[in-house]
Amino acid sequence: MAFYIAALAHALVPAVLIIVLWTATLPAPDKPRRSGLARGVCAGALVGALAILLAIARTAETAGNTGLQVAGFVTNAATLMLLALNVRSLRLVEETGTPILARFTPILAAVEIAQGLFAAWNATVNHGLSATDVVNTDLIVNCTAILFGAALLAILALQLAKVARMAGRGPAATALAVVLVLALAVGSGQTMLGLLRLDQIGVTAERITYVARLSVIEPWQVYIDLGLTLLLILVAFRRRFRIGVTEDRIERRLRIARALTQSRWRRGLAGATALLLAILAFQDLYASRPPTLSEAIGMQADGKDEIRIPIERVKDGNLHRFAYISSAGHRVRFFLINRYDEAHIDIGVVFDACMVCGDGGYIQHGDEVICVPCNVRMFRPSIGKSGGCNPIPLPHTVEDGTIVIAASSLEKGARHFTEVVDVEVTDPVTGQKLTSGKAPFQHEAGGRTYFFGDKDSYDKFRADPDAYLRGGKQREHG
């Protein structure tokens, strides 16, 4: 339920802020005729709906999104330029007397709304409104949430329009500039990602880095925007209408009424913003968080390069998670679980990763073991067998009540795990001490990764690994 409101807010709050603040920064006589703004919003809604229908019909979500992102980016850039012109009070006046700046409002509104609507649809498209076509509680609740979110945004826009005027053109223009710069930054990352996915531009490391860096800001955009709204309320409060002293009673009552109206708008906007922030925070910080894995106990190999875990310790039917740091610094998680009950002890020994879903891990929920990424319930007795979404089996032996896992099997499983920690390693050629994450060269041999301090030792090792590994091998056989 909160998901839909949050998705709407993430997609549409920047659009709402840009449109409203833009109209607030126009000089008072330039105030657009309402029909212009309304027409722009309606046109935007129409274009957005058409784009969604087209995207559904031709399964071209990426193309549609990228197209609108480009349009949004260009419009935002133009808005920023016009804002600069506006601030310098270069009023471009047409012959009829209306400035060109006001003429720009409907275009801006149309593009922003279309892009926001499409983004909102794109974010929710894979999140079914309900599980069946028959009217049910979920369907009604979710539809209500969408209507409520839209109404909340409309109220926010109305109140912000009033409050921004109270705060004055200067603060409104400053806020608009910040919102625009933020939207441009996020938009450029999104546009580039879209173009990359559509093969319109080549894939390079710099471009991927750029997209990745900007995607970090994206979730915070709506919070920054709403924070700016709160700041504007503060400015409006500082510049509030003061009643002052007057002898005239009629004048005094009029002034009280004016101050009261202003304070109602401010409080209303503060309330709407706070409500939206609360819903967003609830969704982002609590409701959408994946379940966290239980703590993994760190394990180290003993002198025989083995890990020994007594069955007594893991037979209680709970999931016992352990972690081992491989020679290359991979944090290899594995877990042990009793497949049956305490009367029939049969321990499954598996990696905490799945061939299909990767290293998202498994959690225990009551009596069930669940794969976190795909939400599949495991059939407990089958844990330890390969196939489907089962955890990858970990080779092991049982020696008088103890599970024995060879460190070499864990080393082999390191490729299933992406979590890397820095470990101290030794260059097998020079004997130099290195940090795994910073070593310039590495090479895999016999299921182990070796690190090298320079190219020279790297090449020497590659030419004849056995010459340098004999020491290690002998120890393994011994």
Added chain:
Amino acid sequence: MVLRMLWRSFFEGRRRKILAAATVALAATLITTLFALSVDVGDKMAKEMTSYGSNIRVTPKADAMPLLIGGVDYNPLKGRDYLNERDLPKIKDIFWRNNIVGLVPRLALPATAEIDGTALRISVTGTYFDHLLPLPSDEGYRTGVRDINRFWQVEGTWPDDASESQALVGSRLAARLGVVAGGTLRLRTGDGADGPLRTVAIAGILTTGGEEDDGVTVPLAMAQAMAGLPGRIQSIDVSALTVPENDLARKARRGPEALSSEEYDKWYCTAYVGSIAHQIEEVLADTSARPIWQVAAGEGAVITRIQMLLLVVSAAAIAAAAMCVSALMNTTVLERAREIGLMKALGAAPWEIHLLFVGEAVIVGLIGGALGILAGYAVAQGVGWSVFQSGVDVRPITVPVVLAISVITVLAGSILPSRAIAALLPVEVLHGRR
């Protein structure tokens, strides 16, 4: 001030308001009934679709369409196509093999139970109770109804799967025959008196709440021996751990061909009940594996078909109620024209006068809606019993939705009268020219 005026004016023209509330209540009754039915079934269906366990029934392809009339299967191909018992391990060899919790094969045959000289036609079903089914990956795999149908209750002991002389007698049948656990029963294959006869020990009395209560359930091997069909089975019930259905799963239900290759991969590699059924069909040739959606196939099928009708009927009821309210409100406005004129003359803004009338309308709508919900609750129970033979669980969501619809109905009805308020000129009405 507005509240006080509202309170005073609310008791003006009580008869008309009672009439308006009654109109709304009638419409609300109808909507509550239809809505409660629809939402109850919809919620049950949604619950079924979002559960984490499902059953799949595997049958021979030609046997896929049962032709049940009055409990007797009239499908002419019945008894000709069978599945092979030795194919069972193949099901545990599909991609999602580990999600398959259990397999229960079935073979049903008509038989005659003879006790104290009386003969009774019954159905004998062979199945696994707790059968050892060695798999290449697991030599000790055991499966059967004891694991899959945990709600089956046995008074006595479960039969041994290897025996050919132990049986469970359904509780209703046991009552009719007057037998108890520990007794014996003579079963003759077929419905005539010429079939081979065998005497079985009644290991226990079975209660399931289903059709098994009226029959005899025996180990599969015994049923095969009785029917003279060694190694043959009619159907397999597969119990699987699945993930809830979503849009992709629903799209795939129209046939995996409808999916793009990327979607197909995703669907195939997700433990939807549909993809597991598809994989079973892949390994067992000429079979049809269908998820068993109990609600969706029963009540859901009815509601899905008539949902549009429900919507149209509800819309018609709302429109009728709104028109009725509109007429009543119009009279009120004309009757109270002088009062409105006075308010206008005293400087009341049009929206303040509107607020008065709309406020009244909302209260009338709420009262009507509340009465309608109470009446609709009762009607829904009646309809539920007569259509689905079960009461209807009226979901809490019905209350706000029906109240909202009632208020909207009344508001829609007061649009036209409100325009009449705006058109009134204080001078005219106070002079009494209109």
